[in-house]
Amino acid sequence: MNRKNVLFxxxxxxxxxxxxxxxxxxxxxxxxxxxxxxxxxxxxxRECVLCHGEEGDKGVAGSAHLTQSSLTLEExxxxxxxxxxxxxxxxxxxxxxxxxxxxxxxxxxxx
Ligand code: HEC
Numbered sequence: 001m002n003r004k005n006v007l008f009x010x011x012x013x014x015x016x017x018x019x020x021x022x023x024x025x026x027x028x029x030x031x032x033x034x035x036x037x038x039x040x041x042x043x044x045x046r047e048c049v050l051c052h053g054e055e056g057d058k059g060v061a062g063s064a065h066l067t068q069s070s071l072t073l074e075e076x077x078x079x080x081x082x083x084x085x086x087x088x089x090x091x092x093x094x095x096x097x098x099x100x101x102x103x104x105x106x107x108x109x110x111x
Contacts, residue, residue: 038097040105047090048102056109061086066109076103 056066080099083089
């Protein structure tokens with residue numbers, strides 16, 4: 001290999017590395033953006049109203065009244081992720097960011 005080729009190779013490797021790491025930080029930025037724009041209320045109305053009701057006090061089939069719940073954010077995230085009783089787990093249906101957003105929304109239902 002002559003010197004010119006070696007130089008091209010080095011530049012090539014450098015570009016591949018630079019592009020690769022740039023792409024990664026871009027997708028991280030997109031993740032952050034999505035997290036910030038996830039609408040917990042929207043998810044709640046789509047996935048949870050059926051049992052818990054608009055106001056969180058419907059109580060279908062013994063659904064806990066979210067208006068009365070004293071669970072912490074972490075505990076809510078756990079219940080929503082893993083389910084409890086007849087409530088199915090949501091960890092395969094919602095992303096961690098969506099679960100956190102909807103958990104935060106359930107805290108707003110507290111009276
Ligand atoms: C199929 C009906 C059903 C759906 C859909 C459902 N839940 Fe539940 N949820 C329940 C029932 C029933 C319980 C009580 C479980 C138990 O304690 O045995 C419960 C408990 C909870 C609790 C714990 C409250 C406490 O104080 O113990 C939270 C938080 C919760 N649900 C949030 C949600 C969220 C958020 C969604 C939507 C992503 C959701 N649930 C969807 C039926 C449902």
